[in-house]
Amino acid sequence: MQVVTTREQIINQAFQLMLQRGLNGFSYRDISEPLRIKNAAIHYHFPNKMDLLSALIAENHQLLRESTSEFMAYGGPARPQLEGLFDYTLNQCECGRPICMVGALAVDYKDLSDKIKQANDSFIHDSLTWLTKVMETGREQDEFHFEGPTKRKAMGILATIQGARQMARVHSMDILNSIFAQIRTDLGITS
Amino acid sequence: MQVVTTREQIINQAFQLMLQRGLNGFSYRDISEPLRIKNAAIHYHFPNKMDLLSALIAENHQLLRESTSEFMAYGGPARPQLEGLFDYTLNQCECGRPICMVGALAVDYKDLSDKIKQANDSFIHDSLTWLTKVMETGREQDEFHFEGPTKRKAMGILATIQGARQMARVHSMDILNSIFAQIRTDLGITS
């Protein structure tokens, strides 16, 4: 057993590529060459590309769970949660992951298996559940001010961030901070 | 000269495919087969795929200009403009064009020429200019209520719609109406 297994390296590399180019935008070669392994080594760990994609979605989902579990369990102030989401998004873009998993899959949606669609769907569901709780908490504790159902507002913010990420990619990075600022303004956050 | 030229048919078919699957998600075959022509016929009109993409972006831009020119020239009430954007978005999704051009290009961004990036950028710029004017007009005429710079608000709404479109694709269509409703609420629109 190495310090970092080949399997982990494959996932890391594929994850990066997936969030840069989408599923159809990279090949096994793009993974194997930089890792100095052969294509067949990838097929050993992930018999086909959909198995690899499954692992990537699971990885993504796992990261979400880890970073939100504490708040989901014990609650606390909402503002840092929202700011955490903003920071995470900025960070991802700066680390060469300009598009998010959901955005990447939207384009390649036609050739996804039902199992993968379901996994992706449950990722969205979990994100939404988390942000809804954040919004609810923020409203109760007078941190945020907004009209309309909490869940609907959360959905709107998720959509905004996702769209912002795309626009940042094809336009300019500054857009992200600008849009985050507007979300804050819309929530009546002044500081 | 036919009623609908082959060139137009190619553009129409490619446009549809582009907004369904992204640039890397369709091939010349996907265009030529349903039109009962040969791949080489496409290459005759568009020597390579980038030339085709250029035409698609131009087409998209042209559609925007046509549908917004009247308001840009003479002004008028802002609310129907915003609703027009919502309707257009819903309509596109229902017509099998779930992702927008900007979203489709975001994924394939790595292999775009500078000329195409620029064309896409100017499309975003024009969209933004239009929506900014709508927001400005709406605020002046007391149709919309919001805090923050007009342009920043417009940018936020564009991002939201774009993200909503993606989420609708991978989750469910209802999301669109829900998010549009939230945008209205955030703008203080009650009716």
Add this chain to the structure above:
DNA sequence: TTCCTTCCTTACTTGTAGGTAAGTATACGC
């Protein structure tokens, strides 16, 4: 020592992608 499992490589196959060169049918000006 032998056998079995794990993790990979070598050496392929098949399919399809974008792209090209040369030929052909049709219409139009002259």
Add this chain to the structure above:
DNA sequence: GCGTATACTTACCTACAAGTAAGGAAGGAA
């Protein structure tokens, strides 16, 4: 009727994609 564009088709090429079958090294269990 005679060239000459225009708008294609036929027939091809090269590159590369995903995927597979068979073999080999290395380690642990018997």
